[in-house]
Amino acid sequence: MMTSTWTRFNVSMRTHKAFLRRLIDCFAIAAVLLPAPALAQTSSTPTSKDKSVYAELAKAPQKAAARSNPLASDPDAVAAGGKLFAQHCAECHGDMADGGKKGPSLLAPEVQQSTPGTLFWLLTNGVVRRGMPVWSKLPEPQRWQLVSFIKSLAPPHAAPENGEKASQP
């Protein structure tokens, strides 16, 4: 009984390994055939794209923009937000949030002068046409933690305390 089970396991593992090797070879070919729009997207002009993304901030509904950050007084929110930023955002916006190939700088006045509610709204809805995905798959508290982190990046004299009194762009 034990021998039979072991034999089955061995056969299964050998088959899995052979299957995986075959898949890797196949995919090396498939990767070359990736859709052109994706390749084009990575070489778009950052400046015009940045502006169009910043312009989205102004589209936040008034009610959404007026929301305050429920975690504004949470001492761990900035640190947790920083961790989330490194995991989900730094790839596009840069490790220091100063902009990357795909995402605009989050240190820009357009972002730092936005209300927490505006940033939360943008995170939730993304800017799908401009390549920023929706981030509603992160639970609300995590999105607020991200907002706390982004607001913490502003120089002390540039943004009001917690960003709560900042005006919408």
Place this chain on the structure above:
Amino acid sequence: MLILILAFAATPAHSQESPYIVTYDHYLEEPGSLEVEYFSTFGTQRAGNDWIAYWAEFEYGATAWWTTEVYLDGQTTFNDSSLFTGFRWENRFRLLQREHFVNPVLYIEYEHTNGADKILKEVEGHDVEADYAEPNSVARQDHDHELEFKLLLSKTFKGWNFAQNTIATKNLTGGNPWEFGYAMGFSRPLALKASAQRCNFCPENFVAGVEMYGGLGDRYSFGLNDTSQYLAPVVAWNLPSDWTLRLSPGFGLNDNSHRFLLRWGVSREFSGFGASIARLFGGR
């Protein structure tokens, strides 16, 4: 080649993956990212040999509103044989730009598989357990060219995700009728706030839920008669090391269903993959 690209160019990305294995929510792959996934399903078989079906998925975020994915399927049936059973090419299109009360995504898939395919990635029409009892040498003689359409509806509210998929498939060979099926599920992270520390076992790294899926008959006999139905708890563990592990024991809900399916999967997301490929061809 793929390994070189992934090792030197694309960077691993932490992903917040849903735990579903059959059901789709409305979240697409991040643009330019490649997610490599490997799944396995162990299935019990009455009047036949138990089996393990496995598949690899290569999921690429072409844009923020379009994800394209290639599947390669295979299976091992105990006391029988192992074989490659076909491929699938799936595309998901986000229909609305922003988040709404319910978020629709259109799913279009072409699949070219043989009759020995057992991955049970979706259940449709009058698929029943007995269909999977044939020896591989017989089953592989059938070839399916199938078009599959799904309307994916999904909503996340206070950390809970609710997803419902309606499936319609048309086998392009043999004049088969349209077949229908469904999948639905709900899930939630064990914690909604992220901890400030990097950790493997933080509750927010775990997402748990339940999914249910089954056939709904075909154009001429719509309904639950002669269909198989499954209920499956699901759990995903999103590791800080950029890997996601999934586990899902599934249970057949009627006599036409496999009594037990044990699914597991492992995946890793690589961001910047599209840019790496572009650089290979002289792009910036």
